[in-house]
Amino acid sequence: MSTPATKPTEPAASTAVARPRRMRRGLGWVVIALLVVGAALLIMQISASTTVPFRGGGDPDGTGDNGMLALTEILREQDIEVEVVRTRADAVAAIHDDTTLAMTDPFALSDEAVTDLLEPADRVVLLSTSTRMLDLLELGEPTSASTSAAVTASCDLPELARVGEIRPGRMFVPAAGVTGCYPDAEGNAALLVDDTDGRRVAMIDGTRLFGNSYLAEDGNAALGLALLGQTGHVVWYVPSIADGDVEAQTEPSLGELTPQWVTPAIVMLMLAGIAAAVWRGRRFGPLVAETLPVTVRASETMHGRARLTAKAADAGHAGAALRDGAVRRLARRLGLHDRAGAAEVADAVADRLRIPRTGVQNLLNGALPVTDDALIDHARRLADLESAVDHALRTERGTR
Incomplete structure (x- = not known):
């Protein structure tokens, strides 16, 4: 009775090929890290050695808002x-x-x-x-x-x-x-x-x-x-x-007070951090998006400030906030510039509504309320004034 022929076993896959691949991949990361560090040091050196004249406020060659x-x-x-x-x-x-x-x-x-x-x-x-x-x-x-x-x-x-x-x-x-x-x-x-x-x-x-x-x-x-x-x-x-001509009164800068060994130590720490990131960074998986357990509404901030103001019983502060907001909104609706003051806005509102200037000036630039009842009346008058301006503007657009 003949014995069946045994199937030749395949040679086990060798790890000799995978090891050089990993070494080459790791060497590539090291080269990239060295290039990044070298570029950063070069940029720092160029920035430190290059003096660019400052064209600030009052400079006759300045092109900024405060230049001349x-x-x-x-x-x-x-x-x-x-x-x-x-x-x-x-x-x-x-x-x-x-x-x-x-x-x-x-x-x-x-x-x-x-x-x-x-x-x-x-x-x-x-x-x-x-x-x-x-x-x-x-x-x-x-x-x-x-x-x-x-x-x-x-x-x-x-x-x-x-x-x-x-x-x-x-x-x-x-x-x-x-x-x-x-x-x-x-x-x-x-x-x-x-x-x-x-x-x-x-x-x-x-x-x-x-x-x-x-x-x-x-x-x-x-x-x-x-x-x-x-x-x-x-x-x-x-x-x-x-x-x-008062150089003697200037204090030494931070760079002058720093020991010489600090810069090489910072560079070594940067290299160590990059090496650690390359070594350990690939072990982490992809980022997972998670929803926050609590949703905070933006209106809660407004209500919180309102409760603080009410607790402090500061009617004047609340009235000032209401009036400042009304002045900004009226200025925007009437096409005034951003730096328009309360007096200028009041004159523009009086001209648009054809009402006496004194009442509008007292409302937008007069004394602030000191009691809660006065604050409520102040807020109601501001709201009525804004509504009147909106109505006047809509009427003007409709007649054009």
Whole structure:
């Protein structure tokens, strides 16, 4: 009896082929991590070694909202030479008899350096507020008052005769012998002009009036021309820390206080973190989306604040919140600008509804309620006013 032929057994799959594949895959991850770290270090080095000049507020070459490039271009269109300098030496060298020196607050200069800078100039225009400059030049005193209402020059300077109204920011108290222009109801002035000692020095909050985003409002552009366009040459000095003379008073930076071994240690930690992520990261499975056990409605925040206000019995605070919201909504519906105040909105509402201004002014800009009953009545009147404006607007659209 013959025995059946045995089937030859297949050789077991060897792991010798899979092991090099895993090694190559791991080596690829390491190379990628090293490239990422190298690129990050290169970017950090380039950023640290490259100095880009900052064109911030008050800079005549600044294109941002607070830059003054628009005013600079307007002066040049009037055939006025505007020379932008960024060092004291260049500023003094550029000043001659028919020159106006313009600058913002020279924060990095000492009093002696400021005096030396202003000495050769016959006309100086300071375009920012500075308590130190007020005291140094004896122009007046600072005040916390500010106004957004339109004011006129109300002074005898002929170059301001055709400027018109402006809406200044910071106000000052003029010193004796100093002319104050654009005053408010309390006598504070937005523009200080001193003509003593054979030199004219003017100070105004230029960052509020002559910034690129504000220059087209009211008579701001005309005022800028009146202050800087009286001579054919303007030297515009841009202060900077690099041009300062008070280096001894500066404190050491964080980089100077950091030991030298910190940077290599941070790089080693980054490498260790990347290696750990490559080593352990592939063991995790895919992300699983889970719903939150609790759904929080946005209205709960509003109700919570309302309960806090009611518990505190602060009717005035609640009335102010209601009135602020009503003013913003009315301004948006009437097409007013974002910075429109309550008085301006009240005038626009009175004109649209053809009702007396006094009642609307008292509602939107008057005293706040102090009791709960007064608060309820205040809220009802605000709602009725908004409804009336909405009805008037719908009626106007329907008749067109």
